Amino acid sequence: MDDTVEQAVAAFCKNSAQRPDGRAVTAALLQLERAAKRAKVAIPLKSLLGTWRLCFNAGKGAKFEAEEPAGNGFYIPKLAIARLAFTDDSAGECFLAISNELHVGPLQVHFTGPARYPGRKNLLAFDFTQLQVSCFGLKVYQGKVESKKRAGKPFQEIPMGQLPFFAFFAAQEQYLAARGRGGGLAIWVKE
Numbered sequence: 592m593d594d595t596v597e598q599a600v601a602a603f604c605k606n607s608a609q610r611p612d613g614r615a616v617t618a619a620l621l622q623l624e625r626a627a628k629r630a631k632v633a634i635p636l637k638s639l640l641g642t643w644r645l646c647f648n649a650g651k652g653a654k655f656e657a658e659e660p661a662g663n664g665f666y667i668p669k670l671a672i673a674r675l676a677f678t679d680d681s682a683g684e685c686f687l688a689i690s691n692e693l694h695v696g697p698l699q700v701h702f703t704g705p706a707r708y709p710g711r712k713n714l715l716a717f718d719f720t721q722l723q724v725s726c727f728g729l730k731v732y733q734g735k736v737e738s739k740k741r742a743g744k745p746f747q748e749i750p751m752g753q754l755p756f757f758a759f760f761a762a763q764e765q766y767l768a769a770r771g772r773g774g775g776l777a778i779w780v781k782e
Contacts, residue, residue, distance in 0.1 A: 595619035600766045600780055603646045603666055610666060617649040618660035620768055620776045625655070627713075627760035634713045636679070636687075638762035643779030645673035646766070651774025664776065671695050675779055677706065677715075686747070689717045699725045702736065705746040715769075716754040718746055 595611050596619050602610035611619075649664030667673060672694040677687050689706040692699060701724075706717035718741065724732040740753045761768035767779045 596623060596768065596778065599647060600778060604780055606669060613664040616647055617653045617662045617664040617776065620649065621653060621655060621660040623768060624760040624770060633710065634759050634762045636708050639677050639708065639715065639759065639767065640679060642674055642676040642782045643767055644782050645777060646780045647778040649776040653776045674782065697727045713759040714751060714756050715759065716751045716756040718749065718754055
């Protein structure tokens with residue numbers, strides 16, 4: 592199961608056309624997620640730090656049906672660059688800064704904000720508070736992102752259940768794998 596994910600990551604990084612198909616990668620991710628939950632795998636914060644490029648995505652239809660993996664995913668085209676970055680912003684208190692950016696042609700959309708990783712269930716909760724949009728390298732917009740859930744509260748006071756999150760289930764030197772709050776699965780490769 593992990594071999595299929597590693598093959599997918601290696602093929603993506605080499606820009607190879609010889610890749611495991613989306614259904615096989617999704618099935619491998621589901622099995623990897625299930626095994627990590629059963630084994631209660633703890634992923635250390637330092638494994639998440641760095642910049643990661645989105646490699647593969649399977650929507651919320653990726654799940655077990657009658658004990659069989661179901662769902663299909665797709666590799667992110669090389670022309671669409673989506674990055675996720677985590678930096679330690681806390682002096683050891685599990686608070687981070689998160690950055691999420693998307694490049695499509697000349698357009699760049701960049702979200703930033705705080706994140707926290709208490710370590711329980713490998714959940715990383717975050718809140719995007721700033722947005723910057725650029726086109727052809729020129730800043731078109733920069734401003735705050737408003738959230739009704741935040742309602743003026745400091746990020747540390749917002750309950751985890753009210754925030755978007757990633758539930759990580761694999762953290763290798765070359766890749767991360769997680770399920771998002773919306774139910775989708777993803778693989779990011781180290782940049």
